[in-house]
Amino acid sequence: MRLAVIAGDGIGPEVIGEALQVLDVVVDGVETTEYDLGARRYHATGELLTDADLASIREHDAILLGAIGDPSVPSGVLERGLLLTMRFALDHHVNLRPSVRYPNVAVPLAGDPSIDFVVVREGTEGPYTGNGGAIRTGTPHEVATEVSLNTRFGVERVVRYAFERAQVRRKKLTLVHKTNVLAFAGSLWQRTVDEVGRGYPDVATDYCHVDAATIHMVTDPGRFDVIVTDNLFGDIITDIAAAVSGGIGLAASGNIDATGTNPSMFEPVHGSAPDIAGQDKADPTAAILSGALLLRHLGDTAAAERVEMAVAADLAERTGPVSTTETGARIRARL
């Protein structure tokens, strides 16, 4: 198993260190290549992600990423120049974000909701393509546009992926969009779900406006099984999903090329949290669970389940904040 490792900025190296040690326990022969990408390299060389980096990364079975982002770099530079560039270059069209509430994990919601759904977020279209522009910038007559691009090809492949997921889960798929306002994109998404759905008659489908979906996340998250949605709506609802199901410290994600042509990338949903970097404070659980998603993606379901069970067992006994290294050690001790 050859892994490209991008530890990145802030708490990235700390949490990735723990995740790699966990992978080493459950899989034999993990070979890693470390990539120096992120704020440090950008300041030192001005480089974000070179063609050579990309070519080399492609030689791996999968990518494990910690976090990218630092206050010393203007907002957006690393996100667009590195994270989004990679998602687009490697055609990571499925952004997979499971939300599971583990036993004994405190959630910010009243009641004791049980939560187990997965968001299939489109990863290469929508308003994320950088397709926009501005005229008369800096004047009273400035006009700035952002264009959301949506193709049948792009929508259909994630919708199909979502139906496949639903079929091996509770067989319920919810489209989240804003079809009543975004009529062109909305119609494309809705028709695609309707048409692809005919091939999955055992999967029940429904529809939720994105605004209403956020309410359900807070008042009734148990209603969701698989959600399929566009890039921007997926970005927003997966953050609420993480918040309600135990916090961003536990949320793992996969950026997947479902055709298998390019290596897929696995990363915690959280950011680089520079305020706590280097203090052995960050929770490595999301990174460790991202490692489990990676294993599952590469077909090693048994190893993935071992990791997930060890995490669940550890979470069930956590009574307060634990250090990064100790959390990793405790999870490894259960393996």
Place this chain on the structure above:
Amino acid sequence: MRLAVIAGDGIGPEVIGEALQVLDVVVDGVETTEYDLGARRYHATGELLTDADLASIREHDAILLGAIGDPSVPSGVLERGLLLTMRFALDHHVNLRPSVRYPNVAVPLAGDPSIDFVVVREGTEGPYTGNGGAIRTGTPHEVATEVSLNTRFGVERVVRYAFERAQVRRKKLTLVHKTNVLAFAGSLWQRTVDEVGRGYPDVATDYCHVDAATIHMVTDPGRFDVIVTDNLFGDIITDIAAAVSGGIGLAASGNIDATGTNPSMFEPVHGSAPDIAGQDKADPTAAILSGALLLRHLGDTAAAERVEMAVAADLAERTGPVSTTETGARIRARL
């Protein structure tokens, strides 16, 4: 006080009936013109909102709207043809949505958060302008676009409005956007906040990505005072805001032309809820509070405060669901 009343569909007429009765108690000489707009008229005549309707509505001091929408009409037809058409025609550029947790009101969050913020949502730009299109519709090569339009003129006027609000509140303004991805629009919004903010040195400003903002809504809603944001982000975060501060049954809103050229429109954030229409079940509180926002907008602060205090007192003693008419009667009894 001449009010244009659009009771609309579903529970609209029921909740507006109570709101109007409340206004009659606190203000002398309310004259109303009722407009038959919504699903019934659409089915009967094919009309959504005619030029004659608009011309007549313009002759009023303000508009009170119940809810628009019915499952018998394809999604989007009434929303775009009526609600959004009205917002654009009457230049309702400020969409004002306060979130207040009233004493004793149960919220879906753990802990006992105190919540008192207001979202100033832009109402006439962003991805809401209908500016998009599609080619090869219905084929495997379909491409659909949605364009977000943002102008310095449009952004500046709502940002200025938000700073004015912040100055008479807790003097904190948060811009919510997605500047790291939507670089053109994001830069326009951020620069406008920075520049306008120089005229309000006593107001502290900060910035939150929309995804992170939804997390804060759930984990720490007390941090917000005034939020200023784009049309679509505002749509999404005000629904979560309503959910966390007592439910969509209490959330009031104003669609305001801050220049005073056109009448502003006040409406509950909730929809037409056809499933409970005509059953005396809908909570009229949001409609009644929308009436209070209307009074405040027309300068009758004293009457607005009387209504809000009566609502607060009623909420403090509510023990379970009460009927539409009884809730209205109880609130009026306190006036």
